[in-house]
Amino acid sequence: MKVTFLGLGVMGFPMAGHLKRNGHEVTVYNRSGAKAAKWVEIHGGASAPTPGQAAKGAEIVFACVGNDDDLRSVVYGDDGAFAGMSQGALFVDHTTASAEVAREIDAAAIKAGLGFLDAPVSGGQAGAENGKLTVMVGGVQKDFDRARPVIDSYARACELMGPAGAGQLAKMVNQICIAGLVQALAEGMHFAQKAGLDGNKLLDVISKGAAQSWQMENRGRTMLEGKFDFGFAVDWMRKDLGICLAEAKRNGAQLPVTALVDQFYARVQKRGGGRWDTSSLMQPLTEP
Template identity: 85%
Template sequence: MKVAFLGLGVMGYPMAGHLKRAGHDVTVFNRSAAKAEKWVATHGGAAAPTPRAAAAGAEIVFACVGNDDDLRSVVYGDAGALAGMSGGAILVDHTTASAEVAREIEAGARQAGVGFLDAPVSGGQAGAENGKLTVMVGGEPAVFERAKPVIDCYARACVLMGPAGSGQLAKMVNQICIAGLVQALAEGMHFAQKAGLDGARLLEVISKGAAQSWQMENRGLTMLEGKFDFGFAVDWMRKDLGICLAEAKRNGAQLPVTALVDQFYARIQRRGGGRWDTSSLMQPLSEP
């Protein structure tokens, strides 16, 4: 297919690369033109100066940007993607954003005769680079079926959760679960250190039992070593948890642990750790 990809951050850059390697005709846009030119030099394809130019003639336009406002900036306006898309094309948004903006853009896309899917991803930078992301999707079933074979270029799981906004709601659940789990893991590793246990040996045994998790397998040792200068940034997690807490106010959900962990992350930001990995919840425990 002829496709466009808007946003070449740590996730979008490799995701767009998987599309090109799968044989699709890819045009990219990035706010920093140098990043787009670097992508083209590495993968081929083409770079466009605006989202509208990238989207012109594309059967599917993918976006993966920072937040609601970033998404609106690449979708709307004379230079936005919708202005360049033809009727029958599909806009797929991989940004972790609000369900509210997903429903808003779905309505605008429908008016333009364009299909829309909100499709946030989980799996981090490694998942994007290895083509093993989990994609949670909201939208119409017929639109999903058309886009899924292309999304599968970088997904190990791609599931339609319901109508527009459902993908974002599913991603909120994902982040809520991660927040509580990482805090529990941090407390466990902190307790192990205070108790004088061999942390590596401890992880080896408990990761084979009911406590096992992706976070334990991939972050347990680095927590014990105090290494946080990598991975999914605290700044981004706080953005995501803010979305979760705002949605909870609307739907009446009670998220006491999520709200508490969000404040722990705020403490890390105040210590200058905004770009540290989310596993840095260990740091305030080790260094109160």
């Protein structure tokens, strides 16, 4: 299939690579042209100087950018993707953004004769590189059925959650669950250290029981070692939690733990840890 990928950050760069390796004809766009040139050098395919030019002739246009405003900047305007897309083409957005912007772009797509799916992902940089992302999708069934085989190039799970915006709402639930879990894990590891327990032996035991989680398996030992210079950045997590808390204000959900953990992440940012992994919630406990 002829496809376009807009946004070649730590997620988009490998995701677009998986599309190329799976036999699709891929054109890429990135705000930094040097990044697009590097992608073409590694993977082949082609690049274009604007989203609109990149989107010309594509059956599906994928995007993975930073936030709502970044998404609008690649979708709208004379140089935006919608201006270059043909009638009946499909836009699939992998950005973690608000449900509000997903519904807005869906309405614009319908007006332009295009399809739209909001399809945020979970799994982080490692999941993107290994082609094992979880994809939560909002949109209509026919568009989902069309995109699903292509998305499978980099996904191990992909589910249609409901109409436009439902994918973003599902991603919010994902981030809410992670936030509380990481804080609990940080407190547990901190308590173990203060109690004089062997943290590695402890993890070997409790990771086989009811406390087991992806975070425990993948971040417990690095927490104990005080290593945080990798992974999903605190800055990104705060952006995501801000989206969750704003949506909760609209729908009336009570998120007391999420709001508290968001403030703990703010403390990490103030310490210069905005690019540290989310497991750095351990750091303010060990170095108050």
